[in-house]
Amino acid sequence: MAQAMKIAIVDDEQDMRQSISQWLALSGYDTETFSSAEDALKVLGPEYPGIVISDIKMPGMDGIQLLKKLMGADSTLPVIMITGHGDVPMAVEAMRVGAFDFLEKPFNPDRMSELAKRASNARRLTLDNRALRRELSGGTQIMNKLIGASPVMERLREDILDLGQADGHVLIDGETGTGKTLVAHALHAVGSRAGKKFVLVSCAALEEDALSKRLFGPMMPEDTQLPAIEEARGGTLVLEDVEALSDTLQARLLSVMNEQGTPAETRIVAISNLQEAGKTSEDVLRPDLFYRLAALRITMPPLRQRGEDILTLFTRLSEQFAEEYGCDSPQVSAQEAAQLLQAPWPGNVRQLINIAERAVLQSRRGSGTIASLLMSDHEEMQPVMTTEGKPLKEYVEAFERMLIDNTMRRHKGSIASVMEELCLPRRTLNEKMAKYGLQRSDYL
Incomplete structure (x- = not known):
């Protein structure tokens, strides 16, 4: 009771x-x-x-x-x-x-x-x-992978919790490398279908006949796998590169969705990876399918809009790669922190992962700089500076937060050790940790 x-x-x-x-x-x-x-x-x-x-x-x-x-x-x-x-x-x-x-x-x-x-x-x-919401956001491992304290990431997590509890189909779009498939996993994990099947199909990886068979059947007697729409029954079917579906397969998908009624027996999460300039999923999907999918929609924020999340992500990634390669993670200078914040990141998080791994390998050899990695990664990365400048204060605060965060992590929350390394009095350290939302309990 x-x-x-x-x-x-x-x-x-x-x-x-x-x-x-x-x-x-x-x-x-x-x-x-x-x-x-x-x-x-x-x-x-x-x-x-x-x-x-x-x-x-x-x-x-x-x-x-x-x-x-x-x-x-x-x-x-x-x-x-x-x-x-x-x-x-x-x-x-x-x-x-x-x-x-x-x-x-x-x-x-x-x-x-x-x-x-x-x-x-x-x-x-x-x-x-x-x-x-506290249970979902705090207890779900996948949600914990959506690192970042920027306003756009706070909104993204809220959207995932809201849409995860809804039961309609979802369209996820945004630039390449922003983590759309991770969000599809999170939507499934925080919803009522969490214990059911999660099936992912890349629509761009198969020819039309093979894709039709994989999605809808019929299957041959020797096949051990059900059609995806059957395999995911009661759960979630994720369609990566949904824009690669032909008009025929779009019509067939819409027909299946209409037959299921409301609530849907199988939830469709469509991921659009359009990279052509000026093109959107609305341009390439038939209108009736687009509006069925886009009733619930998540547009992923590009990395360049996530501010100091870039430094947080770089730190976490470089620590993971350093552990994997058995070496220390590279120490980021104030100038390098500013360069990371200023880079346009056309490849988004996927590109940052690549840069972090190469920075660790570089550091292990004792040569190279983050700036050189940024400049050599893609031609379009030159120059390193983005077109949108930021006040110096923002760069200083982002670096300061990263420095305290890294030092607290390295000393496992020992305030005395952090005070000694950073030459900060206790009161100043407490004030800065409160300012940047850092809590000692997170490092113990």
Whole structure:
């Protein structure tokens, strides 16, 4: 049985507090009372496991001021306001600020119980969703591979959690090397189909006849593999390079999707890898198929838009390759950090992986620079500078964060060792770690 929701009752009149509390307690709620808004704010916060019922007119901080503070901390917290008889402007103001609903004195206790029930159900759903999102984002190994604290990566993880819980087909597009297939895996891993089949087919790797057979059959008696659409039944079918499907196969795929109805028996995740200038998946897919797939859509951010994520990724990758090759990872200078941040990265994360591995091999030999790797990687990489400059402060802060992060990692969270190596007093180190969102517990 679900735990009873709490109800915080805020009213400066003791008789009113006790009356509301007793009535709601009889209805099965766990109540707590406060004689002032100031006292209530000491307890009420974003994770409060319940709802609030508050009078509007109170000495000191009134109900509207309390409501504004509560909405600022958690706009989803249901707050039911109690207004005086005929005090319409107050009620309107409360609803405008974000109140769940209001009760007009003298109120019907049954009406209060009904409002409390609706508000509690809404609160329980909000808290359950938050818990689920924390579990998914914190506990899924694939989600943890989506490294980065940039706004675009935060949005990407949110999109994956949202679309993973949905059940429609998905289109993933974006530049080459941005990690579209990894996102397809993540969508499957955080959704209700996580325990079911995940089947991936590269549409560009097969000739049309072979692709038709692989996707839809019929299979020959000697074949041991089911058609992909059957193999993935109940799970997820990922179609890489979906734009390589011929008009005939597009029509057949659409027909299969239409036959499945809603919710889809097999979820289709289509990945578009268009690289031609000026071309999009909408240009090459038949409109009815495109709109079926693009109802839920994720466009991958290019690496050049991810700011200091570039340094975080380079550090993690170089550490992995250094461990693999049995050597130390290369130390990145301030100038090299700026060069990594300024590079246009036409190959995105895939290119960064290549650069990180070559940097480790270079460092092991004791020769070469990151700049030389960037310049030699592709002709289009010259010059190293991107067309979009950044303030010097951004480069300095990105390098500083990387330096503290690397040093904390190397010393396994030993504050004393980090202070000694970086010649920083304890207070300064604490301030910089707080500024950059670094926590000692992550390195222990």
